[in-house]
Amino acid sequence: MKKYLAFIFLLLSVTFQAQNIHDVKIQGNKRLKTSFIKKISILKVGDKLDTLQLNQDMLLLKRLPSISNASYQVLATKDNMYTVIYDIVENITLIPSVNVYTTNDDEFAYRLGLYEFNMFGRNIMVGGFYQKDIYSSYAINFRAPYLFSNQLGMALNFQDLTTQEPVFFDDKGVNYKYRNKSMEIMGLYQINVENKLELGLNYFVEDYRFKGENINNRPELNVHKWLAKGIFDYNKLDYFYQYVSGIRNQLNVQYVTSTNDMLPDFFIGWNDFFYFKRLGEKGNWATRVRIGLSSNDETPFAPFSVDNNLNIRGVGNTIDRGTGAVVLNTELRHTIIQKNWFVLQSNVFIDAGSWRNPGGDFDDFANSDNVKFYPGLGVRFMHKKIYNAIFRIDYGYGISKNASRGFVFGVGQYF
Template identity: 70%
Template sequence: MFRRTIVVLLLILGMSSYGQESIVHDLKIQGNKRLKSSFIKKISTIKSGSKLDSLIIEQDILRLKRLPSVSHAYYQVFLSEGNQYNVFYNIEENFTLIPSLNVYTTDDDEFAYRLGLYEFNFLGRNIIFGGFYQKDIFSSYAINFRAPYLFSNKLGIAVNHQDLTTQEPVFFEGETANYKYRNKSFEVLGLYEFNFKNRLELGANYFVEDYKFRGENVNNRPELNVHKWLVKGIYEYNDLDYYYQYVSGFRSQFNFQYVTSTDAMLPDFFIGWNDFFYFKRVGKKGNWASRLRMGLSTNDETPFAPFSVDNNLNVRGVGNTIDRGTGVIVLNTEYRHTLYEKKWFALQGNVFVDSGTWRNPGGDFGDFSKEDNVKVYPGLGLRFIHKKIYNAIFRIDYGFGVTKRATKGLVFGIGQYF
């Protein structure tokens, strides 16, 4: 780091002395084994023959540190000849063939898990390919392919297929009915990166929803099999900086979907939500992390509302899909502190508060303040982190409710909760 600073200072002095623009003679990649040098050069802004600009180099390094295959990156600049310089990008790679595991329970003896395997650096080009198997009473699976830089350093594609089957509570007036719910879908998305901080995803999803009643259907509740089309857009602003397990900065992700239907019981609707993330380093070992989700959908009075209250999505300890709504406000905030660290391993403890509220189907904005709809769950957790394997964070969280009709429960998983 000291050598790099001296070189940059000498570079500035040289430019002022001779009045010449400093030029990149060559970009060289070091330290990478599986990540292709040609791919790194493809996504880098600095090229051979371009103007030497430390700000652009710093942006390239931040982009590299966001890749799943890179645990850390830094650069060096050395004089070549005349006013030309060699730039070296030094890469510390992650292991990227990663199993995933999510397990969640509550004090009602609910138990579900999701087991997957993903390669995050397929073909050495930052392509994500893999899938998962889920057991949540019923069996489910998914296969995912994502290549954000397949066609250029800005344009890529994602293709997803999933066949998910779960038991879903559906909330009729004065009664909760359990359904076997199946969602089988095929999705294609175009991925475009405007610049270092802004990107867009646009695409379509064709899916079939199937609702089968479980148990004795005393009140003749409906069973459905509905074919649907979904148009989807995601816009993301990302200004996060990473240093191993620590994150700092701001990120915003806006999702919008419009869904068409062939059944009046499940009419056409829109759904949109925005996730705001804020991360701040606290001292040398602390990290404060927060996520705020705000969302609305078409406010139909339907038992099949799109926003759910769920253990593994938004409120740790609350249970598996315990309620639904047509609007949502959720705040997750936690303090993470590194308790122990060595070269490749870190142990973090965390203290969190998950809180949220929902608008009832057909209700109004006053529902957000109703006591029955507000959930507040503080809790404690641990993170076991392998610093050289991408997303190798095994988490254990225990959340306990302090609001009306509260539960408590453990949530296990791979990766940070948010």
């Protein structure tokens, strides 16, 4: 009996030992530090071999801007242990950013930027942009999700943004020169592979100056504000180069304080739900649904905008504002040409949405004046080995009331 128990104990010991990881090796990385990959990976030396953990590591790595694809191998060693090898295909991560947008009213604006997404080989993003939208603007951004640990990081942002903004008094739009100068700090916490939390504080100054002769004595404002924000991100997306599958949900809530009754304290929140599905070998269906609400103050400076470059392609540059928004963007992406590094992709899309008027009610969402419906066509020129190297051209044609049409150019997918 004792011999039998000893044999069972020995068998269990060998089995347990054989399931442990003896070594984790990284290959294929050049700029991305091996120590950084091991730091953020779930699987560690000494752990039991677990394919679930390996697959989660692949999802985590493929979401990094510095990696275009990742895979793994498992090798048995002579002493009945396992060596795991992570094969990394790196992206080029020093990326220029270009966005250009026009409408049939001959509006023209552009944004030029330069970003490094893998500073020091540790997935740190540093960069900024210059924008010309009648007026000049700029921003500087820093984001390090794993600065302090494999779960904790931070982001810093500075922005000086000046644009011409339409403000609506009694359904009549007038133009203001709008300037927003802000400083922001964010704490970034990765709960697990699927869930992330961001909390931040933003101090900013809003300045509204009337354009033209102010014969009706419209208000001009210079208001100091504080903004507290929280973002919860649930992400189950899986990437294979230009193809995406899965779901993602991002909830963003903010509370803004003000020192002027014309721009009162308010709450704003919106939820973005994304759904991506592979269709055959070359198709990819992509959908975004946004639902947003804010405090329903009757103010001409409502926070949700109807904008060419944000939500409805072809509609124009900030043509209206509201205290609520429901937006659907859905598109079919199809790969026409695919080479070793180059991809040409077609795009057929529908952008639709509606807004609640400031001080209005939920019936405003069904008001034909507020409903926007813009189908359109586009193309994508992609480099498979450069992060976010997707140059897009879209043309949206409005078929709803008082519709416009126009091109939207940019870098990266629209959503």
